[in-house]
Amino acid sequence: xxxxxxxxxxxHIRPLAERTSKLEIERDxxxxxxxxxxxxxxxxxxxxxxxxxxxxxxxxxxxxxLAFGAHTIKNGLGPVLIDLMERGWVTHLATNGAGIxxxxxxxxxxQTSEDVEAYVHTGQFGIWEETGRYLNLALRVGAWEGRGYGxxxxxxxxxxxxxxxxxxxxxxxxxxANEDPEHAAAAADLLAGMRDFDLAPGWLAIxxxxxxxxxxxxxxxxxxxFTGHPMFGHDIIYNHPMNHGAAIGRTAxxxxxxxxxxxxxIDGGVYLSVGSAVMSPMIxxxxxxxxxxxARQAGGPIDDHFIAVVDLAAATWDWQAHGEPPMDNPAYxxxxxxTFNRMGGAMRYACADNRDFLLSLCRGLNQEKQx
Numbered sequence: 514x515x516x517x518x519x520x521x522x523x524x525h526i527r528p529l530a531e532r533t534s535k536l537e538i539e540r541d542x543x544x545x546x547x548x549x550x551x552x553x554x555x556x557x558x559x560x561x562x563x564x565x566x567x568x569x570x571x572x573x574x575x576x577x578x579l580a581f582g583a584h585t586i587k588n589g590l591g592p593v594l595i596d597l598m599e600r601g602w603v604t605h606l607a608t609n610g611a612g613i614x615x616x617x618x619x620x621x622x623x624q625t626s627e628d629v630e631a632y633v634h635t636g637q638f639g640i641w642e643e644t645g646r647y648l649n650l651a652l653r654v655g656a657w658e659g660r661g662y663g664x665x666x667x668x669x670x671x672x673x674x675x676x677x678x679x680x681x682x683x684x685x686x687x688x689x690a691n692e693d694p695e696h697a698a699a700a701a702d703l704l705a706g707m708r709d710f711d712l713a714p715g716w717l718a719i720x721x722x723x724x725x726x727x728x729x730x731x732x733x734x735x736x737x738x739f740t741g742h743p744m745f746g747h748d749i750i751y752n753h754p755m756n757h758g759a760a761i762g763r764t765a766x767x768x769x770x771x772x773x774x775x776x777x778x779i780d781g782g783v784y785l786s787v788g789s790a791v792m793s794p795m796i797x798x799x800x801x802x803x804x805x806x807x808a809r810q811a812g813g814p815i816d817d818h819f820i821a822v823v824d825l826a827a828a829t830w831d832w833q834a835h836g837e838p839p840m841d842n843p844a845y846x847x848x849x850x851x852t853f854n855r856m857g858g859a860m861r862y863a864c865a866d867n868r869d870f871l872l873s874l875c876r877g878l879n880q881e882k883q884x
Contacts, residue, residue: 521754525636529643532632534624538726542589545596545879549872552865555828559821559863560870564877566783566819567602575782576775579603580797582788583611585867586728587626591616593871594728598737602878605775606663606732607768609792610743613666613729614750617648620670620727621719638749645753646710647719649760651675653706656699656760657683661768662741667729670721679714680704695763702759710755738775740768742796773800777807780815786849787823788867794852801856818858822849823870828862 552560570577579597586608597603608616618625621643632638639645648666654675655665669675686693686700706712724730732739743765750756776784776797786793801815808815830844832854838844845851853860863870 535626538619550869580607580793610748620721649755656763662764663739667733670730776800777804
C-alpha cells in the first residue's frame, strides 16, 4: 500500500538573510575568561570533583567526552568549547542536530535562533534556503567522502566550501556497486542531489566569515571527533528538498560508532552531559552496553568512570545517597539522571546554567594545579 507524501519542492523557501534572528555571535559569544555566575555549594563541589577527574583521566589517556544540547551553542559558548579542545581537556564532543545547525548558522551569517511561534504562523519556520541547502549538501558530500555527520559540516565550515565530484566519477562509483555497494549508494545519492539542483562539479565556495567561533570547525582543525546525533524530522533541515535520509543515516551511523569507540575508552575517564535531557543519555546507554560487552569479553568490566550531569532542573532526589527513586516519585522519570545512575561508576548531578558550569570548569582546569 502506498500513501501520499508531502512534496517539499512546492515550498516557498526564502533566503536566510531575510530571517530575523535573536542571537548574534559577535555580541552574544562567551569568552573562556568570562566571569561565571555564583554556583551553589553543591554545584561547586561537583565542579571541583569534575576538574580532578578530568586531570586524572587525561594523565591516564582515558576519554573525556562532552555531550551537550543545542543551548550550549545558542548561549554563545563555542569559544569555551574551543578552549577546552585546544588545551587538550576534552577528547570528544557530541551534540544533537540542532547543535550542529546553530553552530553552522553562527559561522555562516553570525546569527541564529528564529522566532518559532511567529514564523510557524506565517508558514516560514525553518524553511530557509542556505541552512537547508548547504547543510544537507554537506551531508551528501560527507557520506560520499566517508565522513561523519559533525565532521561533514565542520569540514565545510573550516574549508569555506565543498568539493563536488564530476558526474563521471560518481557514475563510475555506481558502476562498481559489486565491489563497494556502500560507496556506490552514497555516490548515487550525491549525483541525484546535484542533478536535482543543477549543481556544477568542482569547488563550491561557501564563505563562513565567523568560523572562528565554530566548535565544529575547531574540532576539524584539531582533529578531535565532533559527532552529531540527530533524530529524523527533529531539525529544520528536514524541510528542505535537498534533505536526504540516506545521507543522514550514513553520516550519523559513522558518528554513533565513533562515539561508541570513545565510550569504549571511558574506564578511568569522564563523561560530561550538559543540558541534554534525551540525546545524551540515550546514546550513552547503548554505546556503554557495547563497550561493556567487549570489556567483559576481555576479562574485566568498566567500573572506574565518572559522569557529571548538568541541567537547570532543581535536584529533588539524592541519587548519590539513595540510588534510583521508586516509580511513584517524579524524579524516576528524569531520564538524564535515571539512565546515567544505572551506568555504574560515579554519577553527580549539578543544577546549573550551562554557561556558569562550563566557565567554572574551564577556570578550574586552566589554573595551575596546587602542590
